[in-house]
Amino acid sequence: MSLDQIVIDTLVVGAGQAGIAMSEHLTQQGVPHIVLERDRIAERWRSGRWDSLVANGPAWHDRFPNLEFNGLDPNTFACKDRVADYFEDYAKTFEAPIHVGVEVLSVERNQGKPGFAVQTSNGLVQAERVVVATGAFQRPVVPPIVPQDARVTQIHSADYRNPQQLPPGGVLVIGAGSSGVQIADELQRAGRQVHLSVGPHERPPRSYRDRDFCWWLGVLGEWDKAAPPLGREHVTIAVSGAHGGETIDFRRLAHQGIVLVGLTKSFDNGRVHFHKDLATNVERGDDSYLALLDAADAYVARTGVDLPEEPSAREMLPDPECIVRPILSLDLAESGISTIIWATGYATDYGWLHVDTFDDKGKPQHQRGVSSEPGIYFLGLPWLSRRGSSFIWGVWHDAKYIADHIATQRKYLAYRKTVQGQ
Numbered sequence: 385m386s387l388d389q390i391v392i393d394t395l396v397v398g399a400g401q402a403g404i405a406m407s408e409h410l411t412q413q414g415v416p417h418i419v420l421e422r423d424r425i426a427e428r429w430r431s432g433r434w435d436s437l438v439a440n441g442p443a444w445h446d447r448f449p450n451l452e453f454n455g456l457d458p459n460t461f462a463c464k465d466r467v468a469d470y471f472e473d474y475a476k477t478f479e480a481p482i483h484v485g486v487e488v489l490s491v492e493r494n495q496g497k498p499g500f501a502v503q504t505s506n507g508l509v510q511a512e513r514v515v516v517a518t519g520a521f522q523r524p525v526v527p528p529i530v531p532q533d534a535r536v537t538q539i540h541s542a543d544y545r546n547p548q549q550l551p552p553g554g555v556l557v558i559g560a561g562s563s564g565v566q567i568a569d570e571l572q573r574a575g576r577q578v579h580l581s582v583g584p585h586e587r588p589p590r591s592y593r594d595r596d597f598c599w600w601l602g603v604l605g606e607w608d609k610a611a612p613p614l615g616r617e618h619v620t621i622a623v624s625g626a627h628g629g630e631t632i633d634f635r636r637l638a639h640q641g642i643v644l645v646g647l648t649k650s651f652d653n654g655r656v657h658f659h660k661d662l663a664t665n666v667e668r669g670d671d672s673y674l675a676l677l678d679a680a681d682a683y684v685a686r687t688g689v690d691l692p693e694e695p696s697a698r699e700m701l702p703d704p705e706c707i708v709r710p711i712l713s714l715d716l717a718e719s720g721i722s723t724i725i726w727a728t729g730y731a732t733d734y735g736w737l738h739v740d741t742f743d744d745k746g747k748p749q750h751q752r753g754v755s756s757e758p759g760i761y762f763l764g765l766p767w768l769s770r771r772g773s774s775f776i777w778g779v780w781h782d783a784k785y786i787a788d789h790i791a792t793q794r795k796y797l798a799y800r801k802t803v804q805g806q
Contacts, residue, residue: 387486388507392418394790395502395511397491399425399482402517402764404471405448405780407480409787415794419517420504422487425475428521429468435546436570437464438625440562445598446776448474459596461625492738493757500739500759512759513790516737516748519764520774521730530651530724536716541567541727547574553722554578556656556714558648560585561620564727565632569624572642577720579711581658582634582665583647585620586672590631592680593691597623600680607772622669631673634666638704645711655715662710663703674698732765753786761786 394410396403399421410417424430439446444458446467451474453462462470475482487505491514494501502509524540532538537551541563547570554577557568564580572578588597601607612619622632638644646662677697684691714721734742741749741757749756752769762768763786764779772778 386507387418387420387483387504387509389510390418390507391510392416393511393794394513394515395420395500395509396515396517397488398517398519398764399475399480399484400428400517400519400764401426401471401776402519402779402783403482403515404475404480405783406515406517406763406787407475407482408448408450408478408780409784410790411478411480413787413791415787415790417481418509419480419482420486420488420509421482421484422505424484425482426468426471428519429464429471432521432542433464434541434544434567434570436626437566438462439464439467440623440625441598441775442596442625442629445596448776448780450474451477461629488736490736490738491760493759498759513761513793514759515761515763515786516734517763518732520732520766522733523731524726525729525731526726527648527728529648530656534651534716535654536721537723539723539725541725542730544725547571547576550576550723554720555723555725556581556716556721557725557727559583559620559727559729560622560634561727561729562623562632564725565622565637566624566626567725567727568642569626569637569640572637572640577643578641579643579645579714579719579721580634580637581645581648582662583620584661584665585622585669587622587632587634587669588676589673589697590623590629592677592697593684593694595680595691596629597676600676600683601771604679604683607770607775607778609771610769612767612771633701634669635701635704635707638706639701643711644704644706645714654717655713657713658711660710660712663707666707670700753782754789761790 394415394417396406396419399419403419407419438461442459443453443456443462453470490503492501499510499512500514502511524542526540544567555571556579557564558581560580560582568578568580624630624632644662646658649659650657739757739760741755741760743749748762750762753762755761763783766774768782773782
């Protein structure tokens, strides 16, 4: 169906977890709206991740409040296709007005009349309001360190699917957050020689005292923190739901056979150079791990909740050779490395959004998702309102706030029209 000349109150861009949550709350508020998705519902879960990916949180936690994962043990970690199916099923529960296969090409404020002109691949839509629900994972980021003409295959983690996809040889994985660690572990288990470049990070325990770390962050109030500690807005988190869920332990990975190196610094003449920070990065990751154990123990002592002690959680493996005597330079050819995987995150891409709501660094200016540009909203961004904002359940609560804001604005406009009519 052509969307040309459609006039709608609110247009939502993106039908991932953010767009579906937004649609649900707009539906409950009686706000006329449509959701436009350039691919399929929850497409990034289906085709934008590697084959073996599972959710980083257990099924009881990583979901919307009004629907459980049907037939799935609440303590297991859903595979990526199961998560995508979940969002499709959820959208059906309230008949979300989603149009798939429609790309938003531009959004511009109308001149001399309210709202925005939204040019799409299927016609021009007029909307009073636009909710940008495209999230934060839009454009893969590859630091300009290794030139593209270097004699090594380079891909971003967004394009990695499985070990069989890569040419024969060793692999250097750059980035030790959740994606980099899980990919490195999978490759090493598949028989590849793997080097893993480890930068600053935090690594929470997967579980402690018979509770998943998602539960601990909840009862300790960490999910609801309104702002990150100064200087830690973009801290890398190393956590995994793979293999039934396990704590990321870089020493264990090294003893398993993965060679750890420090933060990647530069490249020349076929050699990659690393910072002298590996031991420091691992130790600071340990500090974040132990800090959560301390906070959990204090919570048990304070509340008297009956949870088993777990002294073994504080035991550390000995430092492996690669930490004691770190590698600072690596000749890729001599080391047999044929592939570099950049697990270096994503950036936002708002080139299509032609409105005055960005600062001089291109970052959206908003308050809990309500943009400085009236009528524009953002949803699904990290720390939109709290630590949990970019997680499945967190985006649902942020969407409710934005939907309430839109409903309130509609009431003011309805009052103005009533007075004018009288």
